[in-house]
Amino acid sequence: MSSQKIIIITAPSGAGKTTIVRKLLSELPQLAFSISASTRRPREAEVHGKDYYFLTTEEFHRKIEEDAFAEYEMVYAGKYYGTLKSELQRIWDHEQVPLVDIDVKGALSIKEKYQEAALSIFIQPPSLEALRLRLSERGTETPSSLEERLAKARYELSFAHEFDAIVLNDELETACKAVKDLVLKFIG
Ligand SMILES: Nc1ncnc2c1ncn2[C@@H]1O[C@H](COP(=O)(O)OP(=O)(O)OP(=O)(O)O)[C@@H](O)[C@H]1O
Numbered sequence: 001m002s003s004q005k006i007i008i009i010t011a012p013s014g015a016g017k018t019t020i021v022r023k024l025l026s027e028l029p030q031l032a033f034s035i036s037a038s039t040r041r042p043r044e045a046e047v048h049g050k051d052y053y054f055l056t057t058e059e060f061h062r063k064i065e066e067d068a069f070a071e072y073e074m075v076y077a078g079k080y081y082g083t084l085k086s087e088l089q090r091i092w093d094h095e096q097v098p099l100v101d102i103d104v105k106g107a108l109s110i111k112e113k114y115q116e117a118a119l120s121i122f123i124q125p126p127s128l129e130a131l132r133l134r135l136s137e138r139g140t141e142t143p144s145s146l147e148e149r150l151a152k153a154r155y156e157l158s159f160a161h162e163f164d165a166i167v168l169n170d171e172l173e174t175a176c177k178a179v180k181d182l183v184l185k186f187i188g
């Protein structure tokens with residue numbers, strides 16, 4: 001496997017990135033999840049150092065000053081999310097390929113930074129109505145955070161064609177297989 005490749009999975013919130021990423025990680029040991037830093041509060045059952053590195057805003061600012069991020073964005077409700085350079089290096093040091101699950105702006109930054117070393121996949125939801133249903137059934141959002149995510153989704157959908165591939169996530173198994181095929185072709 002050639003070193004220092006990176007796989008970017010992006011989409012509007014609720015499109016199914018995390019679901020697809022988890023399946024991919026369970027099937028392809030060549031990949032490792034790039035754990036992002038975030039200042040949002042952990043959800044029930046989320047674990048520091050597994051789902052995210054949960055930081056205070058002060059800690060996140062310090063890391064920005066130290067130039068510790070490959071990219072970072074204020075994604076929702078004043079909360080920061082960022083990909084740590086040290087996390088990518090940790091994964092490369094294990095001779096694995098980092099899989100980053102990030103928002104569309106962050107994905108465009110990583111794509112620009114790593115150029116042909118990056119494979120970028122946009123997960124397309126069947127419709128905004130489907131997104132609304134998935135997010136409300138997930139049970140993680142308040143009415144206002146749900147609307148915030150849907151408003152951002154409308155904007156993010158217009159960037160789909162900036163990425164190397166678009167995979168429709170209507171039937172989950174079909175979407176997972178399409179993503180797996182793209183990844184296997186890329187990592188060789
Ligand atoms: N193909 C699908 N059909 C129906 N439900 C799905 C499908 N794919 C994912 N879901 C469900 O939709 C919800 C949102 O999925 P998921 O959390 O993976 O989205 P996400 O893109 O990672 O969102 P976020 O960006 O907010 O983390 C979850 O409850 C998941 O089980």
Ligand SMILES: Nc1nc2c(ncn2[C@@H]2O[C@H](COP(=O)(O)O)[C@@H](O)[C@H]2O)c(=O)[nH]1
Nearest residue numbers: 013036072073075081082083101102103106
């Ligand atoms: N730009 C970045 N976006 C990230 C990163 N890690 C996660 N995310 C994206 O944030 C939203 C919200 O996630 P949630 O866990 O609060 O539902 C989602 O779109 C993630 O993909 C990151 O490091 N940089």
